[in-house]
Amino acid sequence: MVDTRKQWKAWLYLSPAIVLLLIFTVWPIFNTIRLSLMEGYNSTMAANPYVDYEFPFGLGNFTRVLEYPNFLTCLKNTVLLCVITVPISTLLALLIAVGLHSIKFLQKPLQTIFFMPYVTNSIAIGMVFAAMFNMVIGGSTRPDSVGIVNNILEALGFDYINWTNAGSSYGANLAVMVVYIVWNALPFKILVLLGGLQGINKQYYEAARVDGTKKSRVLWRITVPLLSPMLAYVIITGFIGGFKEYSSIVGIFGDTMGPAGNPYRMDTMVGFIYRAIGKQEGTASAAALILFGIIFVVTMINLAVSKKKTHY
Amino acid sequence: MKVVLQNLTKIFPSRDKKSNQEVVAVNDFSFEIPDGKLIGLLGPSGCGKSTTLYMISGLQKPTSGKIFFGDDDVTELSTENRGIGLVFQNYALYPHMTVKQNILFPLENLKGKDKLTKEEKLERAKSAAKLVQIDELMDRKPNELSGGQQQRVAIARALVKMPRVLLLDEPLSNLDARLRLQTREEIRRIQKETGITTVFVTHDQEEAMSISDMIVVMKLGVLQQIGKPQDVYDNPVNLFVAKFLGTPPINVFNGAVKDGKLYIGDAAVLETPGVADQEVTVGIRPEGFELEADGALECQLSNVEVMGRDVSIVTTHPASCNVTIRSIIDADCKVDVTATSVRYNLKPHKVFIFNKETEERIYF
Numbered sequence: 001m002v003d004t005r006k007q008w009k010a011w012l013y014l015s016p017a018i019v020l021l022l023i024f025t026v027w028p029i030f031n032t033i034r035l036s037l038m039e040g041y042n043s044t045m046a047a048n049p050y051v052d053y054e055f056p057f058g059l060g061n062f063t064r065v066l067e068y069p070n071f072l073t074c075l076k077n078t079v080l081l082c083v084i085t086v087p088i089s090t091l092l093a094l095l096i097a098v099g100l101h102s103i104k105f106l107q108k109p110l111q112t113i114f115f116m117p118y119v120t121n122s123i124a125i126g127m128v129f130a131a132m133f134n135m136v137i138g139g140s141t142r143p144d145s146v147g148i149v150n151n152i153l154e155a156l157g158f159d160y161i162n163w164t165n166a167g168s169s170y171g172a173n174l175a176v177m178v179v180y181i182v183w184n185a186l187p188f189k190i191l192v193l194l195g196g197l198q199g200i201n202k203q204y205y206e207a208a209r210v211d212g213t214k215k216s217r218v219l220w221r222i223t224v225p226l227l228s229p230m231l232a233y234v235i236i237t238g239f240i241g242g243f244k245e246y247s248s249i250v251g252i253f254g255d256t257m258g259p260a261g262n263p264y265r266m267d268t269m270v271g272f273i274y275r276a277i278g279k280q281e282g283t284a285s286a287a288a289l290i291l292f293g294i295i296f297v298v299t300m301i302n303l304a305v306s307k308k309k310t311h312y
Numbered sequence: 313m314k315v316v317l318q319n320l321t322k323i324f325p326s327r328d329k330k331s332n333q334e335v336v337a338v339n340d341f342s343f344e345i346p347d348g349k350l351i352g353l354l355g356p357s358g359c360g361k362s363t364t365l366y367m368i369s370g371l372q373k374p375t376s377g378k379i380f381f382g383d384d385d386v387t388e389l390s391t392e393n394r395g396i397g398l399v400f401q402n403y404a405l406y407p408h409m410t411v412k413q414n415i416l417f418p419l420e421n422l423k424g425k426d427k428l429t430k431e432e433k434l435e436r437a438k439s440a441a442k443l444v445q446i447d448e449l450m451d452r453k454p455n456e457l458s459g460g461q462q463q464r465v466a467i468a469r470a471l472v473k474m475p476r477v478l479l480l481d482e483p484l485s486n487l488d489a490r491l492r493l494q495t496r497e498e499i500r501r502i503q504k505e506t507g508i509t510t511v512f513v514t515h516d517q518e519e520a521m522s523i524s525d526m527i528v529v530m531k532l533g534v535l536q537q538i539g540k541p542q543d544v545y546d547n548p549v550n551l552f553v554a555k556f557l558g559t560p561p562i563n564v565f566n567g568a569v570k571d572g573k574l575y576i577g578d579a580a581v582l583e584t585p586g587v588a589d590q591e592v593t594v595g596i597r598p599e600g601f602e603l604e605a606d607g608a609l610e611c612q613l614s615n616v617e618v619m620g621r622d623v624s625i626v627t628t629h630p631a632s633c634n635v636t637i638r639s640i641i642d643a644d645c646k647v648d649v650t651a652t653s654v655r656y657n658l659k660p661h662k663v664f665i666f667n668k669e670t671e672e673r674i675y676f
């Protein structure tokens with residue numbers, strides 16, 4: 001047992017952190033729950049010194065979120081982006097990490113290159129991506145610039161694709177987002193997996209070599225199982241991050257979150273919440289709690305699956 | 313399968329660029345492992361035993377020299393085509409697979425005409441497991457096994473594809489003393505039963521002596537002596553080998569040869585006809601001493617340890633290179649424990665003399 005005096009000391013040392021957590025984490029969570037239960041809460045009205053509004057207690061904010069026409073679009077986009085990008089980025093990160101781990105020459109510079117997106121502002125990356133995919137329409141018939149991606153398509157003998165401009169298809173918009181999000185998600189995953197790979201005893205590979213194991217078999221039968229705790233971590237955090245997708249879409253489409261003429265087509269849950277702030281905080285809080293609920297359930301499922309699938 | 317190493321050399325480039333210190337891990341190694349024998353590769357830590365083993369396995373390429381399996385030159389052959397089984401020092405069992413899956417793993421890699429049906433694989437895995445007596449544990453994971461059981465699984469995994477040569481890298485070093493004794497007998501039995509040519513690496517001389525048909529003693533990458541354990545013990549070619557083999561270790565003295573006689577201190581202890589006068593290093597096995605009231609060598613008595621069958625007498629002498637001298641004599645000989653000194657005569661075949669500089673044996 002730690003004696004009482006020592007405990008006091010421990011609390012004293014912890015107090016700065018606890019105070020900060022109370023102000024910036026615990027109170028906002030509590031407040032979110034409070035606001036979500038105050039029907040029609042709105043900060044402008046609440047701050048009005050002349051009128052004393054009473055916001056009735058109830059679940060009205062939640063039903064309002066669900067009835068909001070754009071909400072389903074947000075939910076669909078968020079889920080779609082998650083479900084598509086997390087497996088792709090995880091698989092790519094795995095292959096890149098294994099590749100990086102197995103080479104000696106150029107390993108360090110390549111590592112740096114793969115790590116660049118991690119230290120670059122995501123809005124800035126978004127703008128670069130937008131430029132890569134964008135068509136700048138000058139004349140009436142032919143675009144002046146079609147973006148580097150279309151240049152490549154042209155060189156390969158394909159037609160241009162309208163990726164992000166007015167009149168672009170939902171599929172094209174989604175494809176751009178997937179490429180961008182996957183690329184942006186790679187560095188962290190590569191870093192974690194590379195760390196995991198470095199922790200695997202080399203002798204497993206020597207043993208496999210003595211037995212003449214094919215490279216692909218080594219990857220799936222030895223590397224992946226031994227890496228499964230890291231993979232589970234990367235997938236779970238990937239889903240959590242995916243459900244919070246927002247700035248990447250702003251980076252590419254601007255804050256209309258969709259191509260010109262089709263605003264909010266790529267809207268997400270967090271986008272929904274942001275836009276409700278300043279107008280309908282009650283609704284925003286309710287939406288935030290719904291998002292929290294979804295992430296919580298998905299993470300629980302992830303954990304349950306990974307408990308079964310991760311080894312030792 | 314006979315294994316022949318011919319002028320085998322392995323040089324590792326220096327680790328950091330500043331000091332141009334290459335490591336000659338194995339230096340001009342030549343010897344032949346007869347078919348079906350178990351040989352013990354013996355030497356202190358860092359002398360290049362593992363490197364030699366890895367070169368035989370094909371995991372490492374020799375800098376120069378050749379390796380033959382039978383009459384085939386396998387120097388350039390990749391490891392999976394050599395047909396070897398390798399047991400690593402820490403077993404390297406795949407932690408996420410059960411014992412059965414571990415043992416099956418090498419068989420599942422076979423392709424082409426060697427490919428086995430599912431039943432054949434299971435059959436082979438079962439008989440390998442039976443051989444090492446782990447057939448009860450097939451569904452456990454490695455972390456649910458004791459060290460000794462893991463060790464057996466590793467051997468079963470190495471044996472299951474019926475290798476031409478079995479290589480064991482310090483296979484007993486992770487086991488406790490009792491299990492080590494038991495397991496080395498086990499390895500000997502398995503080797504005898506299968507008749508597979510086996511190389512057994514160890515830094516423990518007792519281990520090597522007890523199970524090997526032949527031992528190869530190495531030091532700093534250089535082969536010192538090769539032979540039957542008893543022959544090497546009875547006839548070490550240099551001081552290093554003499555010191556490395558035997559428990560308790562050999563007693564070393566500063567001595568001199570004068571007029572055909574070996575002197576330790578002022579005492580002429582042996583006739584050494586034909587040896588030129590010189591300073592020498594003398595090695596005397598613990599069992600080379602005979603208590604004798606008028607013995608030639610007088611030592612100060614410090615302790616007598618009765619060990620049942622034998623008596624171990626601990627003494628000191630000014631010319632001794634070690635702090636104490638330990639002799640082992642028959643328990644029937646009566647020792648006066650109150651005396652301050654004892655006198656010994658020496659058994660000539662248990663006394664070796666070595667050149668003071670080169671530490672090579674001087675025969676007499």
Ligand SMILES: Nc1ncnc2c1ncn2[C@@H]1O[C@H](COP(=O)(O)OP(=O)(O)O)[C@@H](O)[C@H]1O
Nearest residue numbers: 324325335337356357358359360361362363364
């Ligand atoms: N991959 C390597 N690179 C550089 N030096 C090595 C390497 N492997 C072994 N060595 C060196 O070679 C020598 C022999 O090593 P090793 O064969 O492992 O010795 P042992 O198994 O007898 O203890 C040691 O000095 C060791 O430091």
Ligand SMILES: [Mg+2]
Nearest residue numbers: 361362363482
């Ligand atoms: Mg070693």
